Amino acid sequence: MALTTADVARLAELARIALTPEELERLAPQLDVILDAVASVSEVATADTEPMSHALPLTNVFRDDVVTPSLPAAAVLAGAPSVEDGRFRVPRILGEGA
Amino acid sequence: MDDLLTYDAVLARFDPVLGLEVHVELNTASKMFCGCDNTPGGEPNTTTCPVCLGLPGSLPVVNAHAVESAIRIGLALNCQVAPWCRFARKNYFYPDMTKDFQTSQYDEPICFDGWVDVEVEGETFRIEIERVHMEEDAGKLSHVGGGTGRIVGAEYSLVDYNRAGTPLMEIVTRPVRGLGAKAPAVGRAYMAMLRDLMRALGVSDARMEAGNMRCDANVSLMPTGTAELGTRTETKNVNSLRSVEAALTYEMRRQGAILAEGGRVVQETRHWHEDGEYTSPGRNKEQAEDYRYFPEPDLVPIAPDPAWVEELRASLPELPARRRARLQEAWGFSDLEMRDVLGNEGSLDLIEATVAAGAPPAAARKWWLGELARRANEAGVELGAVGVTPEQVAQVQGLVDAGTVNDKLARSVFDGVLAGEGSPEEVVASRGLAVVSDDGALGEAVDAAIAANPDVADKIRAGKVQAAGALIGAVMKQMKGKADAARVRELLLERLS
Ligand SMILES: [Zn+2]
Numbered sequence: 276m277a278l279t280t281a282d283v284a285r286l287a288e289l290a291r292i293a294l295t296p297e298e299l300e301r302l303a304p305q306l307d308v309i310l311d312a313v314a315s316v317s318e319v320a321t322a323d324t325e326p327m328s329h330a331l332p333l334t335n336v337f338r339d340d341v342v343t344p345s346l347p348a349a350a351v352l353a354g355a356p357s358v359e360d361g362r363f364r365v366p367r368i369l370g371e372g373a
Numbered sequence: 374m375d376d377l378l379t380y381d382a383v384l385a386r387f388d389p390v391l392g393l394e395v396h397v398e399l400n401t402a403s404k405m406f407c408g409c410d411n412t413p414g415g416e417p418n419t420t421t422c423p424v425c426l427g428l429p430g431s432l433p434v435v436n437a438h439a440v441e442s443a444i445r446i447g448l449a450l451n452c453q454v455a456p457w458c459r460f461a462r463k464n465y466f467y468p469d470m471t472k473d474f475q476t477s478q479y480d481e482p483i484c485f486d487g488w489v490d491v492e493v494e495g496e497t498f499r500i501e502i503e504r505v506h507m508e509e510d511a512g513k514l515s516h517v518g519g520g521t522g523r524i525v526g527a528e529y530s531l532v533d534y535n536r537a538g539t540p541l542m543e544i545v546t547r548p549v550r551g552l553g554a555k556a557p558a559v560g561r562a563y564m565a566m567l568r569d570l571m572r573a574l575g576v577s578d579a580r581m582e583a584g585n586m587r588c589d590a591n592v593s594l595m596p597t598g599t600a601e602l603g604t605r606t607e608t609k610n611v612n613s614l615r616s617v618e619a620a621l622t623y624e625m626r627r628q629g630a631i632l633a634e635g636g637r638v639v640q641e642t643r644h645w646h647e648d649g650e651y652t653s654p655g656r657n658k659e660q661a662e663d664y665r666y667f668p669e670p671d672l673v674p675i676a677p678d679p680a681w682v683e684e685l686r687a688s689l690p691e692l693p694a695r696r697r698a699r700l701q702e703a704w705g706f707s708d709l710e711m712r713d714v715l716g717n718e719g720s721l722d723l724i725e726a727t728v729a730a731g732a733p734p735a736a737a738r739k740w741w742l743g744e745l746a747r748r749a750n751e752a753g754v755e756l757g758a759v760g761v762t763p764e765q766v767a768q769v770q771g772l773v774d775a776g777t778v779n780d781k782l783a784r785s786v787f788d789g790v791l792a793g794e795g796s797p798e799e800v801v802a803s804r805g806l807a808v809v810s811d812d813g814a815l816g817e818a819v820d821a822a823i824a825a826n827p828d829v830a831d832k833i834r835a836g837k838v839q840a841a842g843a844l845i846g847a848v849m850k851q852m853k854g855k856a857d858a859a860r861v862r863e864l865l866l867e868r869l870s
Contacts, residue, residue: 337436368467368527
């Protein structure tokens, strides 16, 4: 299957990665090669192979509903680029046009 | 402002179709996938850890209690329980989630295909439940600048992740048709039923005003006599039972006006404005949602043991519909009386508690639906927040039954209790509200009334006993309402016979 630059542009938009037209042209064929390589797995999988989402045949891994200590707020906020009033400060969410 | 068709005109041409998506916050001790405290309202960012902050290398583990609650909710809603299901990642970029995805369930909900009946004005409507699934809540944003606290015009936003990763259930109905004029009332009744159900199960505080239960209300209009579904809108921010009804009514009228003009309803998310009672378009761009769901690799599948499910089914508490039927029978209320009770938010619990505190059911109903409902209405608060407890109501009724006060004086007792003057007995004592049944004091007042109204007295002497009312009234007036009316009548007739 051929990945188009339009497909890559859409993926880039969803992933919030800004790409120039030149980058799209260059990346589309590269990603296509990777997808082809991964797709070869489907040639190995036969009809009687169940699709799987997990590597281990486990179910029902639960924990008891018990409160354990959280991180101190100071430690949580230490890595934030900007903090105000004990909260993470984030840039304007909606652009001017919103 | 939007053009609105009158409600009657909407119904003359269209059939509404409802769909309700309800989010319920579970009251587990810890969060959905980590041990952080799930108690709401702490200092910002004090109940977070590497898991709920989505830090690299952290590993979520499912809270068993949350799974149990989800299954119990599903069972109470007559759902099937999935023999096997998984969590999924719902990818999106928004600062309320550090992970850039919400752990949710996609095409494998834990419970599905259920139903529940709700009653509106004596008519029963069946609501089919499509699914009940588990997910986590997101953090809380506050928007700064722009003056209104809203996202539009804000200069920046502040994020508190205490709520991130807390357990959330989503309950989704199938489209509900055939409701006609009652559609908004059915939406409201459904929410009230879910709230009562969550409380009966003990899985959530289910307070809409606190955001424990949130409703996304979908509605579309179908031209009467056709089977073609109209374009629906989804209204968010509907935070009270009353708003559910009002928002659905508004959207029906708004869509009706568009369709009547030959226009097209835009499929969109709309926002309910509690203050102005209208909806406005959400600011989501019309770009189709693309959450790129995929199975959550960090959480293994859930396969509820059928024996466990049956155990949970067998241990379900008495559910609201059954409880209502039981109480109606125990209290001897007529269908009409029971409908009044159910139509008055919170009164069922209050009456039950008042009866438990010793009052006769009819008296409990009378006070809560009469005097106290009126006061709650005047104060603009819910009945339960009127400021009088069921125990106090039972005490007031006890004073009435003992003949210490009459119904009229009882109202003054409530005044005193509401003013913080203490228990009903203390109010009676401090305000001097006790009925006078002492013959000495009453006799004096009766003699005075006879002397002041010789004509009336003569009539009674001549056998016109019904004229006694005027003299009893005169005595009551003189005694400032604090006379035992039955005794006054006896004393009058003794003197005039
Ligand atoms: Zn945590």
